[in-house]
Amino acid sequence: MADWRPSEAQQQRLVVARRMHRRSSLLASASAVVFFAVVALALVSSPGWPTVRATFFDWSQAVEAWPDVVEGFWVNVRLFLLAEPLILLLGLAVAAVRVSRSPVLVPLRMIAIGYTDLFRGLPTILVVFLVCFGVPALQLQGVTTSLFWLALVALVLSYGAYVAEVFRAGIESVHPSQVASATALGLSNAQTLRHVVVPQAVRRVLPPLLNDFISLQKDTALVATVGLLDALGTASDAANYSFNFTPYLVAAALFVALTVPLARLTDWLGRRAMQRERAGVP
Amino acid sequence: MSSPPVLRIERLRKTYGDRTVLRDLDLTVEAHDVVCLIGASGSGKSTLLRCIDLLEPTQDGTIWFEGQDVSDPRVDARAVRKRIGVVFQAYNLFPHLTVLDNVMLAPRKVHGLSADQARARATELLEQFGLADKADAHPDRLSGGQQQRAAVVRALATSPSLLLLDEVTAALDPLLVGEVLEILRRLAEQGTTMVLATHEMGFARDVATKVCFLDDGCVLEEGSPAAMFSAPREQRTRQFLRRIL
Structure with missing residues (x-):
C-alpha cells in the first residue's frame, strides 16, 4: 500500500478532472455576478428608486x-x-x-x-x-x-x-x-x-x-x-x-x-x- | 404431586377479523423442555409466541402458565410478562441505549434492582455471551449476530422461567447464524425452558426435546426430533420436511 503511486492514466484523469472543476466554479461565479448585477441594476434604475432609498435606506x-x-x-x-x-x-x-x-x-x-x-x-x-x-x-x-x-x-x-x-x-x-x-x-x-x-x-x-x-x-x-x-x-x-x-x-x-x-x-x-x-x- | 408444566395450552383460537390464524391449538411445555415450532411461513408460529406472552388477545381456549390460567382478563399481564423472556426476529434492541443499558432497563425498572445490582448481573451475562467489549456501544455499531446475542442477553437478564424465540436467526447473514445458535445450544444445556419458532432444522434435530409441526393454525404433528425427522406420520409434515431439508 505504501508504495502505491497513481498510474499514468490516473494522473491524466486527475489533470482533466481538475480542469473541469475549475471551469465549473468559474461558470458558477460568473453567473452569480451577472444575476445579482442585473437585479441591482433593475432596482436602482426603477423610477421610484430615489424615494425608496430615502425612506428605507437612510443611514x-x-x-x-x-x-x-x-x-x-x-x-x-x-x-x-x-x-x-x-x-x-x-x-x-x-x-x-x-x-x-x-x-x-x-x-x-x-x-x-x-x-x-x-x-x-x-x-x-x-x-x-x-x-x-x-x-x-x-x-x-x-x-x-x-x-x-x-x-x-x-x-x-x-x-x-x-x-x-x-x-x-x-x-x-x-x-x-x-x-x-x-x-x-x-x-x-x-x-x-x-x-x-x-x-x-x-x-x-x-x-x-x-x-x-x-x-x-x-x-x-x-x-x-x-x-x-x-x-x-x-x-x-x-x-x-x-x-x-x-x-x-x-x-x-x-x-x-x-x-x-x-x-x-x-x-x-x-x-x-x-x-x-x-x-x-x- | 408433580409440579405443573411450565406452559399448557388448550384449544387456543386466534383470529384477525375473519381470518383464523390459530385453531384449537394444544401445546404442553415441561420444565427444561426445548420445543421447536416448525412449519411454513404463515402457519401461526409467531402469532402463537405473541399470544403466549399476552401481546395479542386470543379469541378462545386457555393458556396456563406455571399453573395459572393467564387467559383470564383479570390477570395482570405485566406480572406474567415479567416471568417470560422474548427474543424477536429483528432484535428490537433500543437504538438510543447502549447494550449495557438495554440489558439493565427491565431489571431496574420492572424488577426493582438497584443500578449496581443490575449492572453486575448485566455485565456478568454480557461476559458470558462474549459481548463484554460491546457493553458501552450502541446497537447500530454491532453486527447482526452481536445484536441478536445482546437481545438474548436482555431477555435473560430478568431470569425468566420461559424463553420465547421468534425466528431469531432468520434476519441474519448465514455466517452469523452459527454464533447465535451456539448460545441457544448452551442455554439448552443449562436447562433453560425454551419455545422457538425456527427454520433451522439442524438445530431442531440436535437440541430440541420436542418438535411441533404447525400447519394451518394447529399442531398437526409433534414428537421427538428423531421421530419427526426420520418417520413423520402426516403427509403434510413429510411434504414440508422434504421441501426444507
Whole structure:
C-alpha cells in the first residue's frame, strides 16, 4: 500500500478532472455576478428608486433608531428564551397525554385534544389580543396585568399546540416493534413511553422543532400589536416620528441575524439525523 | 404431586377479523423442555409466541402458565410478562441505549434492582455471551449476530422461567447464524425452558426435546426430533420436511 503511486492514466484523469472543476466554479461565479448585477441594476434604475432609498435606506435614520430598536429587541430575546422551554414542557405533556391509554386520564385527554384543535386553529395574533386584553379585563385577583408576561402566556399557548403535534408525530413514528419489546420486558405503558418511545421521538423531531422555534422568534414581534415596546414596537414609534421606514429595516436585520444561525443549526441537525438513519439502524 | 408444566395450552383460537390464524391449538411445555415450532411461513408460529406472552388477545381456549390460567382478563399481564423472556426476529434492541443499558432497563425498572445490582448481573451475562467489549456501544455499531446475542442477553437478564424465540436467526447473514445458535445450544444445556419458532432444522434435530409441526393454525404433528425427522406420520409434515431439508 505504501508504495502505491497513481498510474499514468490516473494522473491524466486527475489533470482533466481538475480542469473541469475549475471551469465549473468559474461558470458558477460568473453567473452569480451577472444575476445579482442585473437585479441591482433593475432596482436602482426603477423610477421610484430615489424615494425608496430615502425612506428605507437612510443611514442617518438607522443610526438614530439603533439604540432604541436594540433595546426593544431585548424584549423579543427574553420572550423567546423564556417561551421555548415552557413550550417544550407544555408540548411534551400534551402529546404524552394524547397518546396515553390510561382510563384515568380520559378527561385530560379530552382537554388536550380540545386545546390542540383550538390553538392550532386560532391565529397567533388573536391569541395575543385575547390574552393581553381579555385577561386583565377579567380583573382577577393575583393575576398579572404585565403585558410582557401575558404576551409570553399567549405565545406559549399558541406554540404549545403546534409543538405538541410535532411531539405526537414523533412518538407515533417510533416503530411498534419497539413498543412490543418494551412490553414484553414487562414495562408499563408509562415506562415504555418514558424510557423507550419519548427519547427516540425527541431525537427524531428535533429539526422540525427547531424550525418551529425559528418561526417563534419572528412571531415575538406580534407583541408590538398590544403596545409592548419590542423591536417592532420601537421601530414603529421611530418611523411614525420621522416619517421614515429605515427603523423597520433595522428591526428586520436584527431578526434575521438571530434566525439565520438557528436555521443553519437546524439544517446541520437534520443532515446528521439523516446520516444516522442511513447508517442502518434496523 | 408433580409440579405443573411450565406452559399448557388448550384449544387456543386466534383470529384477525375473519381470518383464523390459530385453531384449537394444544401445546404442553415441561420444565427444561426445548420445543421447536416448525412449519411454513404463515402457519401461526409467531402469532402463537405473541399470544403466549399476552401481546395479542386470543379469541378462545386457555393458556396456563406455571399453573395459572393467564387467559383470564383479570390477570395482570405485566406480572406474567415479567416471568417470560422474548427474543424477536429483528432484535428490537433500543437504538438510543447502549447494550449495557438495554440489558439493565427491565431489571431496574420492572424488577426493582438497584443500578449496581443490575449492572453486575448485566455485565456478568454480557461476559458470558462474549459481548463484554460491546457493553458501552450502541446497537447500530454491532453486527447482526452481536445484536441478536445482546437481545438474548436482555431477555435473560430478568431470569425468566420461559424463553420465547421468534425466528431469531432468520434476519441474519448465514455466517452469523452459527454464533447465535451456539448460545441457544448452551442455554439448552443449562436447562433453560425454551419455545422457538425456527427454520433451522439442524438445530431442531440436535437440541430440541420436542418438535411441533404447525400447519394451518394447529399442531398437526409433534414428537421427538428423531421421530419427526426420520418417520413423520402426516403427509403434510413429510411434504414440508422434504421441501426444507
